[in-house]
Amino acid sequence: MPDSTQNINDSEISLEDSLRRVLQGENEVFEVVVRQFERPLRGWLAVQSPPGIDVDEIAQQTFIAAYTRLEEYESGTNFAAWMFTIARYQLKTETTRLRRIADYHSRYAPDLLQKELDRHADEPPEMWLVRVEALQTCLESLGDSLRQYVNWRYREEIPLEEMAQRSNRSVTAVKKQLWQIRQRLQQCVEKRISKMQRTIS
Amino acid sequence: MCRKTNFENAENNLVTNLPPDLEKRFIELWTDYLEGDLEDSGMDELRKMLSAHEELQKQAIDLFRTHRLLGFIAIEDPAGNNQFVQETMARLPEDSASFTRGVLEKLDSRLPVSTRDVSQESIQTQRRTLRKWVGESGWIVAALLILTLPFIWYNANQQENLPVISNSQMSEGDVRFKNISQAQFFGELSPRSESLLTQKREYVLLSGLVELAFPKGASAIIEGPAIFRVLSDECLALDVGQCSVHAPDGAEGFRIETPVTRVVDRGTRFVVHVTETSETEVHVVEGTADIYRYSDEQLQEPSTSKSENLLTEVSDDETFELRLRDREAYRLNDDTTFVAEPATFNPLIYRSKLPDRVVSYSATKSADGKAEFLIDVTVQRGGKMLQYPVEKIIPVEVTYFKAAPGIDGNGHVAGGATLSNPRINLLSDRALNTGIINPGGSPTPLVSDPVLHNPEGDLQRLTPGLALKFQTPVKNGPGPDIVLFELQTFSNPPQGDGFHVSPLKFSPGRKSHTIRNYDLSISSPECLELSPFHLYSFEKNIASLNDLQITECANKPIRLKFLALAVGIDLSTLGYLPDEEVQEIFIQDAQDDLNIIDPVFVGGLPK
Numbered sequence: 001m002p003d004s005t006q007n008i009n010d011s012e013i014s015l016e017d018s019l020r021r022v023l024q025g026e027n028e029v030f031e032v033v034v035r036q037f038e039r040p041l042r043g044w045l046a047v048q049s050p051p052g053i054d055v056d057e058i059a060q061q062t063f064i065a066a067y068t069r070l071e072e073y074e075s076g077t078n079f080a081a082w083m084f085t086i087a088r089y090q091l092k093t094e095t096t097r098l099r100r101i102a103d104y105h106s107r108y109a110p111d112l113l114q115k116e117l118d119r120h121a122d123e124p125p126e127m128w129l130v131r132v133e134a135l136q137t138c139l140e141s142l143g144d145s146l147r148q149y150v151n152w153r154y155r156e157e158i159p160l161e162e163m164a165q166r167s168n169r170s171v172t173a174v175k176k177q178l179w180q181i182r183q184r185l186q187q188c189v190e191k192r193i194s195k196m197q198r199t200i201s
Numbered sequence: 202m203c204r205k206t207n208f209e210n211a212e213n214n215l216v217t218n219l220p221p222d223l224e225k226r227f228i229e230l231w232t233d234y235l236e237g238d239l240e241d242s243g244m245d246e247l248r249k250m251l252s253a254h255e256e257l258q259k260q261a262i263d264l265f266r267t268h269r270l271l272g273f274i275a276i277e278d279p280a281g282n283n284q285f286v287q288e289t290m291a292r293l294p295e296d297s298a299s300f301t302r303g304v305l306e307k308l309d310s311r312l313p314v315s316t317r318d319v320s321q322e323s324i325q326t327q328r329r330t331l332r333k334w335v336g337e338s339g340w341i342v343a344a345l346l347i348l349t350l351p352f353i354w355y356n357a358n359q360q361e362n363l364p365v366i367s368n369s370q371m372s373e374g375d376v377r378f379k380n381i382s383q384a385q386f387f388g389e390l391s392p393r394s395e396s397l398l399t400q401k402r403e404y405v406l407l408s409g410l411v412e413l414a415f416p417k418g419a420s421a422i423i424e425g426p427a428i429f430r431v432l433s434d435e436c437l438a439l440d441v442g443q444c445s446v447h448a449p450d451g452a453e454g455f456r457i458e459t460p461v462t463r464v465v466d467r468g469t470r471f472v473v474h475v476t477e478t479s480e481t482e483v484h485v486v487e488g489t490a491d492i493y494r495y496s497d498e499q500l501q502e503p504s505t506s507k508s509e510n511l512l513t514e515v516s517d518d519e520t521f522e523l524r525l526r527d528r529e530a531y532r533l534n535d536d537t538t539f540v541a542e543p544a545t546f547n548p549l550i551y552r553s554k555l556p557d558r559v560v561s562y563s564a565t566k567s568a569d570g571k572a573e574f575l576i577d578v579t580v581q582r583g584g585k586m587l588q589y590p591v592e593k594i595i596p597v598e599v600t601y602f603k604a605a606p607g608i609d610g611n612g613h614v615a616g617g618a619t620l621s622n623p624r625i626n627l628l629s630d631r632a633l634n635t636g637i638i639n640p641g642g643s644p645t646p647l648v649s650d651p652v653l654h655n656p657e658g659d660l661q662r663l664t665p666g667l668a669l670k671f672q673t674p675v676k677n678g679p680g681p682d683i684v685l686f687e688l689q690t691f692s693n694p695p696q697g698d699g700f701h702v703s704p705l706k707f708s709p710g711r712k713s714h715t716i717r718n719y720d721l722s723i724s725s726p727e728c729l730e731l732s733p734f735h736l737y738s739f740e741k742n743i744a745s746l747n748d749l750q751i752t753e754c755a756n757k758p759i760r761l762k763f764l765a766l767a768v769g770i771d772l773s774t775l776g777y778l779p780d781e782e783v784q785e786i787f788i789q790d791a792q793d794d795l796n797i798i799d800p801v802f803v804g805g806l807p808k
Contacts, residue, residue: 039282042273043273117262155275160236182235190263
């Protein structure tokens with residue numbers, strides 16, 4: 001059984017200690033909190049945000065809001081849930097603001113996505129870690145040649161034309177390859193998640 | 202025009218029932234979209250395609266999320282993470298006062314170019330953003346954010362209720378959440394009962410009910426969906442939704458502000474209902490209420506500031522527009538002119554209290570500080586709060602068990618590191634992290650007696666589910682008569698696993714009842730995190746109690762975070778008469794999804 005929430009929860013006791021110390025004025029101890037949550041928070045925001053949102057900006061605003069509102073957090077309850085609640089609200093605020101910008105829809109077409117993103121908004125943040133771990137496992141099973149395309153596209157961010165040159169294929173063929181890779185990874189992740197849910201419930 | 206690509210073969214096909222040509226075109230367009238290559242005409246085509254075919258929307262979002270996750274994984278590295286942490290720490294205010302000052306400075310200097318330049322530089326040079334894999338046009342995003350950064354600050358902080366407003370403007374008053382029932386708030390956890398509300402903060406109640414208690418004795422029950430704010434200790438702004446108000450002696454003058462009118466209590470019970478178009482209906486159940494209209498200037502203000510400007514008491518020389526008395530109802534609107542017209546009075550919409558329910562519970566803590574054994578349960582029954590120590594709760598015995606066909610990978614027993622004997626006692630004990638889980642079920646509830654025995658030995662004909670017998674009969678009293686706890690983690694339905702509860706013996710008037718929303722769901726602060734436990738899985742299908750007891754099983758420690766959810770079951774919903782005694786019930790999973798109910802404690806409440 002995957003144990004994705006451990007990253008968040010394992011050090012709950014030291015987290016509570018850290019929060020107490022921050023409240024007592026040791027502001028620098030808040031770094032413990034940021035370190036513990038930056039990965040899940042940025043990752044969660046990445047999958048929940050429509051195009052055009054600066055994910056790191058929202059993540060930082062969330063940490064700042066959590067820091068300034070720390071007195072409202074009830075010690076011993078679920079800090080992760082409390083902080084992700086702030087993140088949800090920050091994201092909603094920013095999404096609403098962007099929607100009001102005249103050419104946002106035409107430039108990024110978030111209306112294409114927003115309905116479905118909203119539908120997933122209540123998905124527990126912990127699920128994101130499960131999803132990212134599943135994706136990492138699926139990536140490893142891809143095989144070197146296909147993984148190369150993922151590296152080019154997402155790590156090196158080289159243009160499609162260059163990818164086409166490197167692979168000696170047409171741009172159209174590269175696009176098709178990327179589609180197939182995403183599709184295959186998506187199916188693999190869904191299978192793993194579904195198996196996991198059957199195991200948990 | 203977007204470039205036409207040539208996605209030809211079936212290898213790319215989606216799992217849809219759509220014509221292949223349409224799928225092929227969607228694949229072309231969506232790939233171009235993700236690659237930032239989609240031009241205006243293609244965007245229009247894609248938009249039309251998605252709005253016409255819901256299944257494509259799901260496919261699109263799944264692929265979008267995978268695309269974003271790939272980007273996230275690709276750029277993850279310790280150095281980048283470290284940089285993010287350092288930048289975040291550098292942005293923290295030294296203290297909340299300096300934070301407030303900082304924000305106010307940002308607000309003051311929204312327009313000067315120099316401030317924007319600094320922000321621009323800091324954003325462009327310091328942050329390793331995730332935006333780079335948004336698409337080819339990431340620079341546009343950067344420009345957009347830079348130009349609008351001050352407004353982000355302004356909006357985010359205003360809407361977030363961060364300390365952008367000084368304490369004198371924003372403070373906790375003495376208005377509190379007195380009771381909460383299945384409340385889901387947008388973007389935040391449910392508050393605890395007795396917690397204070399922050400004045401002027403917008404609360405978005407998506408579903409469920411909350412009861413607010415005001416210092417002078419007025420109470421307001423708000424039903425979701427609703428948007429509301431507490432403006433003062435005697436004033437509530439209701440932007441949309443329904444609210445039942447009771448203002449006893451001493452609380453006269455309590456006010457509800459809606460987008461089009463102000464309702465002032467003169468010692469009464471009344472209901473205010475505000476629609477999304479701001480049309481307001483007021484039904485006075487008892488006493489008198491006065492309706493005041495806003496001035497034209499006030500109506501032109503945004504609703505938030507309007508309400509804040511109306512904080513002053515109603516002056517003596519101000520005359521009300523309309524006085525409503527017992528059993529009167531009016532519909533009010535103020536689009537262009539103030540319109541008040543009589544409406545049909547409906548006393549049934551007034552809500553005097555929240556529904557009976559499980560309110561909270563307490564449990565012993567194990568060495569790791571997490572919940573283990575139930576101590577007591579607090580239940581509202583017949584409007585009264587009653588606390589039941591676990592010793593007084595009537596325990597159950599499992600008398601029948603049949604799982605769904607096949608092997609459940611997660612097994613049917615939650616227990617400790619070693620398995621107690623007999624295994625079925627794990628549902629009768631007081632531990633909240635042990636139980637008999639994943640029983641069989643049916644999408645449709647029973648309408649006749651479950652088949653628990655088959656003399657011909659055909660197990661296929663037996664009814665899947667779980668039969669429970671109370672040690673002593675449970676008498677049907679007001680509100681919940683039985684409490685059921687289940688364990689649940691965050692990847693399971695937050696409202697709890699749906700189930701049917703049925704009489705073991707049907708007779709005229711008796712019926713099954715389906716529960717899909719627990720009183721204490723995963724978002725309830727009252728739910729406690731459970732101490733770790735073990736799951737016991739079996740290599741064969743478990744079709745009887747005997748199977749459950751003697752079949753060899755594998756032990757798997759569980760470290761995921763699980764909470765104990767709780768719900769009350771009212772025997773009246775099964776058709777039992779008041780004071781009728783019930784000895785046995787039958788429980789089936791509702792089979793409405795892949796998640797199956799995991800009961801860990803079931804008990805009857807003494808009357």
